[in-house]
Amino acid sequence: MNCPRLKNWLDERYDRKEITKLAKSKLVPEHRHDLWYYTGGITLFLFILQFLTGMLLAFYYVPHVNFAYESIIEIVTKLNMGWFFRSFHHWGAQICIVFLFIHLFGTLLLKAYRKPRELLWVSGFILLGISIFFGLSGYLLLWDERAFAAVRVATGGAGAFPIVGGFIKAFLRGSIDVTGDTLLRFYAFHVAILPIITLALIGLHILLVQFHGMSVPLSLEKRKLRQVPFFPNVFYKDLMIWLVVLGGVVTLAVLLPPEIGVKADPLVPPPANIKPEWYFLFLMQTLEFFPGTILGMNGETIAILCVSAGILFFVLIPFIDRKSARGEKSTLFTWIGVFYLLYFLTMTLVGFLS
Numbered sequence: 001m002n003c004p005r006l007k008n009w010l011d012e013r014y015d016r017k018e019i020t021k022l023a024k025s026k027l028v029p030e031h032r033h034d035l036w037y038y039t040g041g042i043t044l045f046l047f048i049l050q051f052l053t054g055m056l057l058a059f060y061y062v063p064h065v066n067f068a069y070e071s072i073i074e075i076v077t078k079l080n081m082g083w084f085f086r087s088f089h090h091w092g093a094q095i096c097i098v099f100l101f102i103h104l105f106g107t108l109l110l111k112a113y114r115k116p117r118e119l120l121w122v123s124g125f126i127l128l129g130i131s132i133f134f135g136l137s138g139y140l141l142l143w144d145e146r147a148f149a150a151v152r153v154a155t156g157g158a159g160a161f162p163i164v165g166g167f168i169k170a171f172l173r174g175s176i177d178v179t180g181d182t183l184l185r186f187y188a189f190h191v192a193i194l195p196i197i198t199l200a201l202i203g204l205h206i207l208l209v210q211f212h213g214m215s216v217p218l219s220l221e222k223r224k225l226r227q228v229p230f231f232p233n234v235f236y237k238d239l240m241i242w243l244v245v246l247g248g249v250v251t252l253a254v255l256l257p258p259e260i261g262v263k264a265d266p267l268v269p270p271p272a273n274i275k276p277e278w279y280f281l282f283l284m285q286t287l288e289f290f291p292g293t294i295l296g297m298n299g300e301t302i303a304i305l306c307v308s309a310g311i312l313f314f315v316l317i318p319f320i321d322r323k324s325a326r327g328e329k330s331t332l333f334t335w336i337g338v339f340y341l342l343y344f345l346t347m348t349l350v351g352f353l354s
């Protein structure tokens with residue numbers, strides 16, 4: 001778009017040279033693994049779509065135990081295109097988490113976390129945790145029996161954490177069980193608290209990417225790689241990939257609108273074969289490996305401690321992998337990365353099929 005009057009108006013007030021200089025100075029290395037660079041951008045794009053569709057749904061959703069379920073039925077049956085926006089928000093969330101995991105394992109296996117990008121890794125990891133909590137809190141808003149049972153299990157599991165477990169469980173539920181108070185609390189998390197924290201953290205994450213520039217895989221570090229300008233070359237590619245992703249989400253939203261189960265009733269036993277969302281399956285499956293008691297101790301507590309240790313190790317990888325930090329090949333951490341990836345995929349598949 002060429003609009004000289006607007007350009008003049010802006011030029012009289014702002015010095016655009018600085019911004020143009022900054023945009024021109026952003027270069028991206030070109031190599032055989034550079035496709036991974038697009039995964040963060042796709043996640044960002046999907047987050048923006050989630051914010052937009054979430055805002056639309058928030059105009060009509062009623063966060064009250066007596067009306068929540070009914071308001072969603074109204075959105076999908078009476079609101080113009082309501083079924084589509086709800087379905088889009090559902091599938092957008094699923095695909096966003098898929099890309100988040102692809103981005104996570106991509107940066108893990110390419111060792112993009114190594115010095116000086118440790119904080120990028122940690123901020124990304126917190127974003128992953130928040131995204132999963134976005135999923136759980138959004139799931140309860142439907143207030144059907146599956147969502148109700150899943151949140152009861154998840155918050156009950158948090159209660160098995162030693163010392164602070166009771167507090168976390170009470171804090172999440174807002175009462176002694178999953179009730180209308182929990183619904184209101186999860187609503188507050190989903191539409192206010194988590195979005196604010198997410199915006200701040202995405203801002204930090206992207207600021208750190210700008211500060212450090214894109215990392216190059218260790219095996220290519222010594223080579224002289226061609227540097228491509230981000231604006232417009234890489235950005236155009238970003239836009240084209242986003243368009244394809246958008247097409248995928250729209251297709252899923254139209255062909256597979258998510259079902260709405262029976263309204264939750266805390267007094268009725270949970271339906272058989274209840275399963276959490278797919279990204280919790282690896283956790284559920286791991287917890288099932290542990291017997292009820294181990295050497296006289298609560299098996300669930302031991303399981304939660306083992307999983308927490310595994311996650312803590314994962315977050316601290318950039319600080320433990322000293323070889324990669326020195327720019328040396330670190331086969332051990334490649335295998336550790338492969339192990340985490342295979343464990344996640346296998347347990348998710350086993351959980352899905354069981």
Ligand code: HEM
Pocket residue numbers: 036037038039040041043044047100103104107112113117120121122123124125126127128131202205206209213214215216
């Ligand atoms: C809301 C979630 C996230 C968003 C929107 C996001 C966005 C981005 C973007 C746009 C980039 C630059 C392009 C790229 O490398 O793909 C990036 C880089 C990076 N992200 Fe994320 N990210 C998220 C979550 C994560 C997670 C879960 C991790 C891992 C724990 C992570 C670790 C990294 C690292 C290490 C880089 C640097 C890559 C490099 O320099 O080669 N991010 N992220």
